[in-house]
Amino acid sequence: ALVYVVAGAGVLAGSGWWPTAALVAAAGGLALKAIWFDPWLSVGVLLDVGVIVAVACTWPASVY
Structure with missing residues (x-):
């Protein structure tokens, strides 16, 4: 959780x-x-997988 905060x-x-x-x-x-x-x-597994997919797809583009 701390790394998510970071x-x-x-x-x-x-x-x-x-x-x-x-x-x-x-x-x-x-x-x-x-x-x-x-x-x-x-x-939680679905959320973690969602984070990995979002970072891999550079989504949302507004934060890159």
């Missing part, structure tokens, strides 16, 4: 390193959810 601060600051922080946060979240999986975490 990525969000990077977006607000207009820096160029925030996509890397967002990918690290999403990958870390997916790894933790894979290790300690619970059906209640399914929405």
Whole structure:
């Protein structure tokens, strides 16, 4: 969660390193959810995958 906060601060600051922080946060979240999986975490998996897809597709373009 802390790395997501750092990525969000990077977006607000207009820096160029925030996509890397967002990918690290999403990958870390997916790894933790894979290790300690619970059906209640399914929405979190979808959100992490959504972050990875959004960064890979450079969406939304207004923050790049």
